[in-house]
Amino acid sequence: MGKLSKEKRPPIGAFANVVKEKVQESLRARRQELEAAKIQAQLEKETLDVTIPGVRRPLGRVHPLNATIDKVLDIFVGLGYTVAEGPQIETDYYNFEALNTPDDHPARDMQDTFYLSEGKLLRTHTSSVQIRYMEEHQPPIRIVAPGRVYRRDTVDATHSAVFHQVEMLAVDKGLTFSDLKGTIKEFLRQMFGPDLALQFRASYFPFTEPSAEVDMQWKGKWLEVMGCGMVDPNVLTAVGYDPEVYTGFAAGFGVERFAMVLHQIDDIRRLYNSDLRFLRQF
Numbered sequence: 001m002g003k004l005s006k007e008k009r010p011p012i013g014a015f016a017n018v019v020k021e022k023v024q025e026s027l028r029a030r031r032q033e034l035e036a037a038k039i040q041a042q043l044e045k046e047t048l049d050v051t052i053p054g055v056r057r058p059l060g061r062v063h064p065l066n067a068t069i070d071k072v073l074d075i076f077v078g079l080g081y082t083v084a085e086g087p088q089i090e091t092d093y094y095n096f097e098a099l100n101t102p103d104d105h106p107a108r109d110m111q112d113t114f115y116l117s118e119g120k121l122l123r124t125h126t127s128s129v130q131i132r133y134m135e136e137h138q139p140p141i142r143i144v145a146p147g148r149v150y151r152r153d154t155v156d157a158t159h160s161a162v163f164h165q166v167e168m169l170a171v172d173k174g175l176t177f178s179d180l181k182g183t184i185k186e187f188l189r190q191m192f193g194p195d196l197a198l199q200f201r202a203s204y205f206p207f208t209e210p211s212a213e214v215d216m217q218w219k220g221k222w223l224e225v226m227g228c229g230m231v232d233p234n235v236l237t238a239v240g241y242d243p244e245v246y247t248g249f250a251a252g253f254g255v256e257r258f259a260m261v262l263h264q265i266d267d268i269r270r271l272y273n274s275d276l277r278f279l280r281q282f
């Protein structure tokens with residue numbers, strides 16, 4: 001431009017301006033095109049088809065045995081009981097001796113109990129938790145103790161060498177057999193239905209006196225569901241309670257039995273072999 005004459009400068013300058021504007025205009029247009037294409041590509045990439053069916057995640061659920069234990073514990077907690085636990089590997093003292101079980105009692109037999117080394121054994125019932133809890137606490141006591149127990153039973157449709165029990169124990173001043181009956185009735189009716197018919201049958205357990213077994217009417221038959229009784233004074237003495245001051249009642253029952261009755265399960269082994277076709281029904 002500097003070398004142009006005065007006359008030529010304006011028209012050529014004006015022409016240069018036109019060219020400059022044209023170039024800028026095409027650059028702008030091209031940039032817009034590229035940006036639009038970029039947005040379009042991104043939209044296509046991120047498109048979500050909300051009509052495609054979702055992927056179903058497998059849902060876990062509570063095992064029928066645990067569900068039964070939960071229901072039992074819920075009922076007793078509602079009645080003011082506390083949940084307690086004890087070890088599955090026990091000593092003769094907690095499993096038998098402190099529970100007033102004589103040396104020659106058949107339950108102590110090698111045929112019935114799994115004995116381990118060093119005087120240890122696998123507990124045959126959750127009654128051992130009664131002793132452990134009473135040793136550590138003073139009355140009044142109201143506990144429920146769920147847990148695994150072991151017996152040298154031959155496995156069949158109704159027996160298993162490992163199964164579950166729930167133990168119940170109350171100790172206080174002035175507890176009577178009526179309190180035991182009322183508690184058991186309330187528990188079983190919450191568990192199985194308000195119109196459940198029950199009968200208490202005299203029985204024998206070393207750790208209770210008197211002792212009873214409870215039958216409930218189920219599908220037209222009497223079904224034995226638990227053992228219970230007033231805590232034997234010897235058991236109270238073993239943990240340092242004065243049986244002249246305190247009385248107690250206790251009960252123990254098998255969880256598998258309850259689960260089988262509640263869900264019409266015909267073979268106890270179904271509860272252990274983790275067959276999903278079975279478990280999915282609960």
Ligand code: DAH
Nearest residue numbers: 125208227228229250251252
């Ligand atoms: N421990 C007994 C059993 O395994 C059940 C039982 C009976 C527990 C009477 C108790 C009881 O607390 O009072 O067969």
